[in-house]
Amino acid sequence: MAEEMHIVLRNYGKIDPLKIDDYLNAGGYDSLNKARSMDRSDLINEVKAANLRGRGGAGFNCGTKWNFAYQTEADQKYVICNADEGEPGTYKDRLVMEGDPHTLLEGMAICGYAIGATKGFIYCRGEYPQSVNTLKQAIAQAEERGLLGDFSLEVRQGAGAYVCGEETALIESIEGRRGEPRIKPPYPPISGLWGKPTIVNNVETFANIPSIVTNGAAWFSGIGTPFYPGTKVVTLTGDVVNRTFFEVPTDTTIREIIYDFGGGIRDGKKFKAVQIGGTSGAFIPEANLDTIIGFDHMVSIGACLGSGAVFVLDETRDLVDVAAKIAKFFSHESCGKCAPCREGTVRLQDLLDKINDNRGNSSDLALLNKLGRVMSYSCFCGLGQAAPIPVLTAIEHFPADYAAKLG
């Protein structure tokens, strides 16, 4: 049986998050001190060699990203933590922020030292007042002890827009503007917050950093799958027995997560589908359950590990009904910047509502398919590109659910 492994959540439940001494007694801030004794490029190379890949969803090599910002000359650089955890069913970042905030602060401070940034922002989801509160206290404690040195941290609260999880929309929001994505390139490590080199990493990504610095790249890269080493915090929701969270090595399979950790399907029912990575994730059928959750393996089955949310559906669930609810979410969360997302998400919702109400026909399904396909490669940012994925994968893998509702 697969086992849990705690790197990100190594202190979770073991320390009092509001007592900095608890963290210090557990070896806290030793990594930052060690990092500061290292040459900056050696530090970045260590992170690069660990092959830690972004835990926010895009899976980019963290050290490579840092190196871009390190190499770019500027009078000011920034470190931003993306804590706008907006994916439905995801709460892994909250576990860190409320259970072990100093791990995040330490990871960010190490990044600040590595790239030469003295200022950091934590952009925290608006619906997480408790996280904000905990972070602010933790920052105050760390500053009082002088642990962060010349690195200062500020918490910024989002206002509830899902799109602000997109790094450039997040930057716009911090700058005080409407949360809308920017044209890339330039990418934030070259030109980000206020046009300065900026590293935006997810909470979970930063939370891995102290352990990597302490234990070394070789240790980390040996854990899980070599292409996407380390662990992943997954949050289980839906029709599973254990609706809870686990931190597992990245070579764990989907089946192990659902059946070993999740305890299988509730009420003795059969499995139908699982959606991984958040609400924009693909619906995965039974046939693909032996895939390991590592980033590239997931991509190979047309899915995405994303945030690590695992949403399980039993045999009684109607995928058209689920897709219709997802479409409503995206039409509500589209920022409205680009035409295919602004107009397309609401039309996806309309078409799905129509089919779900047994008012649709085969041409509606064909239009839904075409619209989804066009959106997936024409929209400005990941939100619009991913919004049709659950719809399209539901059509692909569960055509019977649609057929049953078409007139």
Place this chain on the structure above:
Amino acid sequence: MKGMSIHMNNIIIDGIKISVPDNTTIMKAAEMAGVSIPTLCYHPDQAVKANCRVCVCEVEGDKLLQPACSHTVYDGMVVKTSSPKIIEARKTILELILANHPQDCLSCIRNENCELQSLAAEYMIRDNPFENRVRGLKKDLSTPALFRDHDKCIVCNRCVEVCSVTQTVHALGLEKRGNQALVVPSMGKELIESPCIMCGQCIHACPVGAIGEVEDIDRLLAAIADPETVVVTQIAPAVRLALGEEIGMPTGALPMEVFVAGLKHIGFDHVLHTNFTADLTIIEEGNELLGRLTNGGTLPMFTSCSPGWINFCETFYPDLLDNLSTCKSPQQMFGALVKTYWAERMGIPAEKIFSVSIMPCVAKKYECTRPEMNSSGYQDVDIVLTTREIGRLFRLSGIDFSKMAPAEFSPWMGEYSGAAVIFGATGGVMEAALRTVYEVVTKETLEDVNFTDVRGFAGIKEAEVDLKGTKVKVAIAHGLGNARKLMEQVRAGDSPYHFIEIMACPGGCVGGGGQPITKANEKRMERLDAIYIEDESMPIRKSHENEEVKAIYADFLKEPLGHRSHELLHTHYRDKGQKFL
């Protein structure tokens, strides 16, 4: 340059091999290769937005289609700008936009001059598979100058950019998100409650009919239809050269005499010219400047011809109202004189005169309704028609302008100099003033009347003129973002200038909000050239040599800045900044 070489990228666009420098977008590269890519949100003088996604192309190796407007090339790139996949994507996107857009092209102010309509035709949108659903929002008809038809907005953001970046007015912004996202006047209020200065540059920026001028053609036709009413019009300097564009002629090609004949054909009883009061403005404003220079008046003095600029100054720089010349704009000087001086000369009762003004401007529609613009005892200017509205009337009239016999201006207020002609160009009022002020102060004849330093499209221009020992420093700005830079200097107390000319619109009146729809500044520059050609062709090029101007001083006004001038030709301003605090 020695030692510098530009890195070139060899790319293939639709099978055409071409070599282009770094940072070239696919769109620019395609243009060089002779391939045209459709656009909708793209604007040549604005930042790239990439939000309409109509220009998407296929880049070999990329899963995503890439927007040609923002995506830059790399060495070895292979691009397709058209393919069944691309056509399907563009067509679907256009269908989506159209499904959320009123289907009233036939009655739209932008019918046949609409970027969305052209694309719909090009992409053969026939039966839109998406059900048409329009939000049914209330039109904003709160200003006398321009309207917003919210339902037609396609959220391209071009109006927002011209308003906030070019003009720094920030009257428009985006509200809500997703399908509810909409461009609205700031704070969700009506335009009249926003800081809108009514320059109308948003009309030029809008690809569709979401913003337009308030039309006054019906009021004109009613006046013409009434046999008791004497319909008199004035024509602003920048109108003639652009009007031709509305009736299928090249810029500048419509002769003035034919323009006058066309207006008479429509039913105007008398055609006069704003250029007459432009010359008069020079005499009044020139003397005002000399007065301020010698008597320690408030300096620098600002010109006051551009009503968009006046609104801007009143709204954003109410502390600098004393710097504004007290001269009314030429339109309003004309309005005050046509119902007094001219009425008297012609023996026409003022109450019978319907005073029409043909302007390249929409802010003028507001200016004529200002309560202080009644010095004749009546509303001095009854209605203002834009160049575009006159274009519509000319097309409606069915006139063949190539066969039209020329006609003359009516007497007393129709003569003008080249100095008046150049009022339509940024820097023109300044140059006209310098031609006169120089001769008045030095009592010498100006050998070369061309002050080329103050010409051209640079955002801010400056010059120093030596009036026989008195050095006068002048500056010119067009577009209010440029004006703001000069105003901040004045506010800070470190402006080195004595006289500043400001025009609200880019290029000056040639680029006015009422001109034929002008997407690119390139067109504005072409009109500037046409203006200086006209100036060169004028027998008189200095305002003070205008015989009718001499006559009005001799017979009516008596002297510049005299009692009658103060009554009829000068005005005051108000602080409009308070309402936004």
